[in-house]
Amino acid sequence: MKILYLLLLMSMFLYEGRLSAQSPFDLPPLPPSENYGDIVIDRTAKATKGTPVYFSHWVHRVKYTCRVCHYELEFSMQSNETPIVCDNGTMKGRYCAACHNGKVSFGPKDEDGETCSRCHDADSSSGGRKFNELQNRLPKSRFGNGIDWSRALNDGLIKPADSLSGEVRELVNVRNLVLEAEMRGISYAVFPHRTHEQWLDCSSCHPELFNIKKKSTESLRMINMIRGDSCGVCHLRVAFPLDDCKKCHPKMRNWGGY
Numbered sequence: 001m002k003i004l005y006l007l008l009l010m011s012m013f014l015y016e017g018r019l020s021a022q023s024p025f026d027l028p029p030l031p032p033s034e035n036y037g038d039i040v041i042d043r044t045a046k047a048t049k050g051t052p053v054y055f056s057h058w059v060h061r062v063k064y065t066c067r068v069c070h071y072e073l074e075f076s077m078q079s080n081e082t083p084i085v086c087d088n089g090t091m092k093g094r095y096c097a098a099c100h101n102g103k104v105s106f107g108p109k110d111e112d113g114e115t116c117s118r119c120h121d122a123d124s125s126s127g128g129r130k131f132n133e134l135q136n137r138l139p140k141s142r143f144g145n146g147i148d149w150s151r152a153l154n155d156g157l158i159k160p161a162d163s164l165s166g167e168v169r170e171l172v173n174v175r176n177l178v179l180e181a182e183m184r185g186i187s188y189a190v191f192p193h194r195t196h197e198q199w200l201d202c203s204s205c206h207p208e209l210f211n212i213k214k215k216s217t218e219s220l221r222m223i224n225m226i227r228g229d230s231c232g233v234c235h236l237r238v239a240f241p242l243d244d245c246k247k248c249h250p251k252m253r254n255w256g257g258y
């Protein structure tokens with residue numbers, strides 16, 4: 001372990017000038033804050049040469065918690081896995097059509113005609129003025145969307161619906177965890193259950209990602225997170241990214257300047 005740690009420090013020293021994130025890890029580059037959490041859905045478009053669909057997480061998470069889509073509607077947390085069927089714009093299926101039906105939000109056809117290109121437009125950006133207004137209104141954060149989503153929720157600045165039916169869950173309040181690092185000289189990581197419960201369902205993490213017993217999940221290492229597993233399932237692309245060491249390691253000294 002000691003040797004590993006020394007190696008880590010050495011590589012930090014060597015890489016410091018080279019890595020854009022200035023962290024000891026080779027983290028993926030971050031998009032502009034308005035595009036963080038954006039995904040392109042082209043599962044069928046690729047095969048049929050159709051126009052891919054552009055989906056923005058920040059547009060939707062202002063209005064809904066993750067569990068509405070990833071638990072109730074069963075969207076996968078891996079892009080292009082969900083068998084979304086549009087039926088050439090009839091949209092009878094569940095998925096997007098649960099809301100894009102002309103009632104909750106715009107449907108494929110409304111009084112002004114077809115809206116196909118609002119979704120089928122991989123070049124369009126969800127950014128611009130609407131994003132700037134939102135970012136200015138909400139508490140700031142250093143990485144990702146540049147928005148501190150936890151505080152925005154707790155301060156009541158956003159009120160995402162927690163279910164399609166409007167029902168409100170009772171939070172069960174599982175204790176917050178302090179996870180001691182398996183490496184000397186590295187400060188512990190925190191895992192606040194409550195923060196996650198507010199957005200997610202237990203089944204988003206248990207039992208597939210994490211065991212229901214503290215310090216028993218072997219994959220709980222940075223190396224797996226960087227590959228998009230473990231905490232990195234969300235903290236690489238949608239929730240604040242791994243670059244934000246101090247959010248998880250509150251006692252960590254500043255790596256390469258932060």
Ligand code: HEC
Nearest residue numbers: 041042043044045053085086087088089096100108116119
């Ligand atoms: C609310 C967003 C949304 C709207 C509005 C929309 N689509 Fe789609 N559409 C999708 C998604 C998501 C897919 C799946 C994309 C993929 O897998 O590549 C899709 C797939 C398709 C496909 C390929 C296979 C299939 O399921 O039919 C066609 C063709 C299509 N849409 C046509 C249209 C037309 C025509 C309109 C307008 C009348 C329209 N879409 C409106 C989201 C939308």
Ligand code: HEC
Nearest residue numbers: 060064065066069075076077078079080081082233234238
């Ligand atoms: C309005 C619906 C909706 C909400 C709300 C939502 N998501 Fe998603 N999410 C999706 C869809 C749709 C996909 C793409 C699924 C597919 O293509 O199979 C997706 C994909 C993802 C992915 C995979 C991204 C990638 O690049 O592969 C992650 C991670 C994710 N969501 C996490 C979250 C988290 C965390 C929240 C809450 C903060 C959240 N989502 C809220 C609809 C939603």
Ligand code: HEC
Nearest residue numbers: 053054055059063064068095096098099104105118119126
């Ligand atoms: C749980 C409900 C819900 C689901 C599911 C959902 N949406 Fe939406 N979507 C909304 C609402 C509500 C808005 C309007 C947000 C606003 O005006 O602030 C919206 C807005 C949008 C917009 C406009 C974004 C903008 O910049 O104005 C697009 C594009 C979009 N959705 C695509 C999709 C696609 C594609 C899917 C499926 C992969 C999907 N949505 C699934 C509720 C949903």
Ligand code: HEC
Nearest residue numbers: 172174196197200201202205210211212213214215216217
């Ligand atoms: C975002 C992911 C995530 C969600 C959502 C989540 N948990 Fe956990 N849970 C964890 C992690 C990580 C651990 C620690 C695993 C480890 O250290 O090996 C854990 C551990 C636990 C433990 C063991 C605590 C201990 O002291 O040993 C219990 C009990 C638990 N979770 C219950 C729940 C319940 C009930 C829910 C839903 C209300 C829930 N969890 C939602 C990630 C999650």
Ligand code: HEC
Nearest residue numbers: 149150190191192195199204230231233234239240247248
């Ligand atoms: C299934 C998705 C998911 C997984 C897995 C997940 N998180 Fe989160 N986490 C979130 C969301 C969503 C938030 C709300 C803040 C945001 O979106 O930036 C959050 C917030 C947090 C916060 C609160 C930060 C604050 O400012 O209050 C910490 C700390 C955190 N996560 C640590 C972890 C750790 C450690 C793990 C792995 C053991 C983990 N998370 C796994 C989705 C996830």
Ligand code: HEC
Nearest residue numbers: 023179180181182183186189221222231235242244245248
């Ligand atoms: C989403 C939360 C999260 C973020 C962000 C995060 N870490 Fe971690 N980190 C963890 C968890 C959880 C562990 C494992 C604790 C344990 O062993 O139980 C860990 C462990 C570590 C370890 C010990 C080796 C290992 O992989 O187990 C090092 C070194 C480390 N983190 C450095 C960093 C640095 C540097 C950053 C910022 C670039 C960072 N971490 C960002 C959650 C996070």
